[in-house]
Amino acid sequence: MIMWKVALVMIVTEVSGNGAKHNEEHHGTLCEVLKAVTAKWGEVKERDSSDPLKKALHKTIFGNMSATEKVSELKFPKDYYPSVTEEKVEPNSRKYWCGLCGRPGQKHYPGESATHDLVCLCTPGEFGHPVNGGGEKKLCGQSQGTWGADKKGWHTELFNDNEKERKHLSETWNKIIKDCLQSGNGDDLDTALKKFTDKLRSLNGNQYLGDHSDTSDCSGTAYGGVCVKYPLECVKNSWWKELEKATRKAKENRQNKDKEKIISESSEKGQKWKTLKGQQKTSEKTVQTPQPTPGVALLPKTEEAHNPQTVEKLLANISATHDENSSPIIKPHWFLMAALLS
Incomplete structure (x- = not known):
């Protein structure tokens, strides 16, 4: 044994x-x-x-x-x-x-x-x-x-x-x-x-x-x-x-949480982007093309300024124009005539 x-x-x-x-x-x-x-x-x-x-x-x-x-x-x-x-x-x-x-x-x-x-x-x-x-x-x-x-x-x-x-x-x-x-x-x-x-x-x-x-x-x-x-x-x-x-x-579980985090962050970024685009479009709509300021008469072209009919018409418009305080704008006609015809 x-x-x-x-x-x-x-x-x-x-x-x-x-x-x-x-x-x-x-x-x-x-x-x-x-x-x-x-x-x-x-x-x-x-x-x-x-x-x-x-x-x-x-x-x-x-x-x-x-x-x-x-x-x-x-x-x-x-x-x-x-x-x-x-x-x-x-x-x-x-x-x-x-x-x-x-x-x-x-x-x-x-x-x-x-x-x-x-x-x-x-x-x-x-x-x-x-x-x-x-x-x-x-x-x-x-x-x-x-x-x-x-x-x-x-x-x-x-x-x-x-x-x-x-x-x-x-x-x-x-x-x-x-x-x-x-x-x-x-x-x-x-x-x-x-x-x-x-x-x-x-x-x-x-x-x-x-x-x-x-x-x-x-x-x-x-x-x-x-x-x-x-x-x-x-x-x-x-x-x-x-x-x-x-x-x-x-x-x-860790991988799923990481995926959820990425999706959540991506969604937040997408929402922020949409909000930003919306604000940009709204801003574009509210911007208007500048208009001529009321009360300012545009001078005619040089060749038109020497036409007597044009001058008379322009003087009539100026005489009817008021300033921002609604006070008549009074200018001597002879002064304006001289300026326009010079």
């Missing part, structure tokens, strides 16, 4: 080996998402609880394990602490929490939150796998010493489903997850989420995050692997599916 387990260890090490840096890229992308979500949470946390984006961000950070809405107050969940006795505790062992969904009484499941998935991805398994055996091996950027010197780790036993060494979860929470809860750039959320989903690997109808083989159940043993396994029912209810849907809806 022992020899058979060793052979299995060798096979898995060969197919899932990732140098000395286990789950580094997967941890990095998931941590980026969590930082971006934490930043975005600061922008939307005051919204109504029914807001889709707020609900999705809350699920990503807090999952089902906390009633608080303050990231700074998020504590290591009490039900993550070791059970009083180490015995068969399905469906609340690593095998279930990190690889199965929908079992009656199951407290946690893969895809419940980004923080929970980090617990599965970054906690050493049986005998400290995969960072045991010396050398410079690291898991999620941490060496084995992060979890103590006892060289044990959280796992579900291969043949009897007994739960072992859950105490190491607290170190994962304090040394790895807390760092990912530091606020990043909320504007990078879409990019970070895309990088994360690109890292997921499909195999036998499941999706995986972290080192795994064809038979991995993510139970923490060398055979099962230190990973997160998402069966189809887990994917449907996962934090990232809800987050993708909510961010897409939020983007559509």
Whole structure:
């Protein structure tokens, strides 16, 4: 029996080996998402609880394990602490929490939150796998010493489903997850989420995050692997599916508002233009062609001025003309005659 387990260890090490840096890229992308979500949470946390984006961000950070809405107050969940006795505790062992969904009484499941998935991805398994055996091996950027010197780790036993060494979860929470809860750039959320989903690997109808083989159940043993396994029912209810849907809806809402703003501004400009044109037409109508000022006699052309009949007619008109005060204009006829005939 022992020899058979060793052979299995060798096979898995060969197919899932990732140098000395286990789950580094997967941890990095998931941590980026969590930082971006934490930043975005600061922008939307005051919204109504029914807001889709707020609900999705809350699920990503807090999952089902906390009633608080303050990231700074998020504590290591009490039900993550070791059970009083180490015995068969399905469906609340690593095998279930990190690889199965929908079992009656199951407290946690893969895809419940980004923080929970980090617990599965970054906690050493049986005998400290995969960072045991010396050398410079690291898991999620941490060496084995992060979890103590006892060289044990959280796992579900291969043949009897007994739960072992859950105490190491607290170190994962304090040394790895807390760092990912530091606020990043909320504007990078879409990019970070895309990088994360690109890292997921499909195999036998499941999706995986972290080192795994064809038979991995993510139970923490060398055979099962230190990973997160998402069966189809887990994917449907996962934090990232809800987050993708909510961010897409939020983007559509922003685009619709931008369109409405452009239309509104365009309409206002059009109305102003119509008003301006109307005022211009009204102004044109009210402008009249200047008329000769009453009381001013136009002098005849030079050749007509020497005609005696023209002169007499002009003198008669002038004699009948009044000034603006209705006073007769009296000029000596001889003076006018001389002026006209000169």
